[in-house]
Amino acid sequence: MIQAKQARCVCALIAIGFGLVTSTALASRVAQDRPAQTLCRSQVAWHIADIDPRFNISRKALIDTMTAATQLWNQAAETPLFVHTRDQGIAVSLIFDHRQALYDQLREMFDQAEQLSKDIAQADQDLAVLNAEIDELNTRIDSENQQLQALQQDFEALRDRHTNRRGQVPSSVMPKLQTLQAASQEVHDQLQNRIREAERVRYRFNTQVAERNLLAEQYTGLVNDLNRRSAAQGADTNVGEHGIFIRQRGRNVEVAEEQIHVFRVSSQEALLTILAHELGHAIGINHLPEPDAIMTARLESQLGQLLPQHLSNADRRALRVVCQRAAGR
Template identity: 25%
Template sequence: MKNFLKILLLIILFGAIYYFRDPLSTQVLPILENLKNNISNVFGKYIPCKEPIPYTFGTFDAKFNISKKYFLDALSLAETIWEKPVGLELFTYTPTDSSSNVLKINLIYDYRQEATSKLASLGIIVKDTRASYDMLRNKFTALKALYEKDEIDFNVRMESFNQNKLAYENKVKFWNTKGGASQKEYNQLEATHLFLENEIRELQNIQKNLNNTADEINALVVVLNRLVTSLNLSVGKYNTVNVARGESFEEGVYVSDGVNREIDIYEFSSREKLVRVLAHELGHALGLPHVSDSQAIMYELNQGNNQILTKADLDELKVRCGLK
């Protein structure tokens, strides 16, 4: 009898689980998932470095012209910069995990990378140094002076073209009302027409060159304004030509609202710079602050060339992870 009751109870229990399987999946499981994420976040906050931070791709903009493998390889190197010196797995790549506690890493193409790419195409590599700023400022000054002169010449020539075009059109209308022009007048009108066609082609080429120069100037402005801020220079804001732009310039940023965490990468001029900016933002994901060593990964400017931790970086990491 007792065995029968046990079997009956088991049947009832499994039947209840089966019957309520949908409510469990829609109500209980999300609660358990949130609880797991909250525990993970609290665990990482108060006992850092004990569990690796899971990360995955978020936005991946193809306009950077790099593959996901290229980006992932750079991420792997950036990850190793932190892990190797302390022998800990601090990060882990989880490509299929979309839960809220996973660190999402985004590659976002906007005016920042556009400016860097434009300057790179002209053979200009930007560094976060005063020497680089001075070089770019001198180039900007010379280029803007040339642009302003060429723009004045273009406007004068364009005004002359418009006047000649209007005079030509009035003559054509006049002779049309007369039933036609003489051969001599017709030949003069045809010569004027050919001149105007040639002139507009030249003006279009001049305008194209002006636009290219404006693009170069505006790329310089974006980078110069970024350097003014990052180098803490007492210099007024540089202004673009033909467009209004007042955005700030950051190569990357780590953001967290206490639950969701993301790294946004906006700009890099080389693979080495990409690795360093990724390593820097991963450092922030670990909870590390900026340090004063200008060669450090966690220095506020990405101006070093090394891809290893400096003593300042390592000291902060050890404090954060409770290591000696």
Template identity: 25%
Template sequence: MKNYLATLGILLIIAAVGWQFKNKFFSTPCAEPTPYNLGTFDTKFNISKKYFLDAITEAEAIWEKPSGLDLFVYQPEDSSRDVLKINLVYDYRQQATSKLKSLGIEVSNTRASYDSLKEQFEKLRESYEVEKAQFEEKIAKWNRGPRNNRSEFEELQSMQDDLNEKADEINAMVVALNRLVATLNLSVEKYNTVNTARGESFEEGVFYSDGTRRSIDIYEFSSREKLLRVLAHEFGHALDLPHVADSKAIMYELNQGNTLKPTQADLAALRAKCAE
């Protein structure tokens, strides 16, 4: 009898824990606001934490205002495992975007933008190959000589610096071109970088959940509007919303819209999720 009661007690504890787990991770996101706070914050984006947090608040309101629901709540001191962490992560994606922006090149998810960037890339790549051949020829000549001419050495150093700068520009274009190839579903070969190798996929942001931990990672944005849209999109995934077919929607699979208001398709997806 004692063994039976002990076993029953253990089963009741397991059931209670399971019920709490179910309520915590599988309840409708509309029942109570999702707590979030700031995780990783990379300063190489050259924005302040206040700027980023203000953008997060604005993105949160994109869903809350039209729905009239309190969907998210900022809790900076919350250290629980299930709190939604929002991370700003600087890598090759933002580096490429920043480089193109410094060159006055704005990229949009259109075939016209792809064709224009491809033309600029091909011209720059051709120029790079010519200058690289000239540099290698001069290096070979330098190595055959006494290698003690200061002016020749400085000329070679200057040529190498120019080539490295061109390589950075080419590689930034490659990242953008490969993203456009995937986004526009173009039947072309993948573009290759120079002096480096990359095989990463291109995503501006991603929502991640393993059932106990959740995070939003932001990798790239070219403007505040793009930052707000990618944050709002990933907030949508945090609400368990799927992608929708409306190309102007926040939850469309591509960040190509120019509005910061949810479309009817967005709101319909939210209503459906809240009704579950």
């Protein structure tokens, strides 16, 4: 008895946000562009098989995303290449393993680093406010100190001018001296309060500087750890967003057992891209060298930057070649 051979196409996409690229070698480029013809007529059925609950993705959400992925190819072919069924055709599964677990850890670390960065920025703003408050207090202290010195000089000048040889001051001058002395005391008290307030603000400032520096140390350590783990992840040839399309064949007869496995989901957009990529393999499209193609073997992205959500011209050309080949042209 001849055992069925199993053909595996392992497609590795980049880890979102960490600049890690793992991929299979680029496949040969498809044939040159040919006139557009709608020749793909056979439908490929698909259904949802297994969803690991740790992905936190509902069956409906996966069906909706898979439907959106099939629509990319359906619209390009101008015919329903793919059709959703209950339990027939390609089995689509979300398989949770060390790749998703590691990505979740890295994503959590990245979120922590991002929050620390925001906290540091907020701390810098708070320090700027405190620094401005200290400058304002210093300005007031200088002004009140000058005011106190002027009052003291006026007091001494008035006293010296009216003091007789016996060291006595006429009673008529005493009210003016007392007024100047009271004003000096009031300004002196204000000045002392202002100095104490400035000392409290400086203490808060120094405390927040220490806290800010601690945040910066935590941020640096976290980023270094994140880079180290990301580099370790990149050394794993199976790291990234993977989809596996498996086709089993008997003797010259294709066995209707096809699967799409997604091992890591970083976002709804990334899931759409990987599903569309694997659907392309399901209809016979190899990897393309164009970096903007859904079927590229190297799909790079950064956090906040969307992966390809539409078929490129290269994808459409490859689809036409496959359809023409299927029609015997």
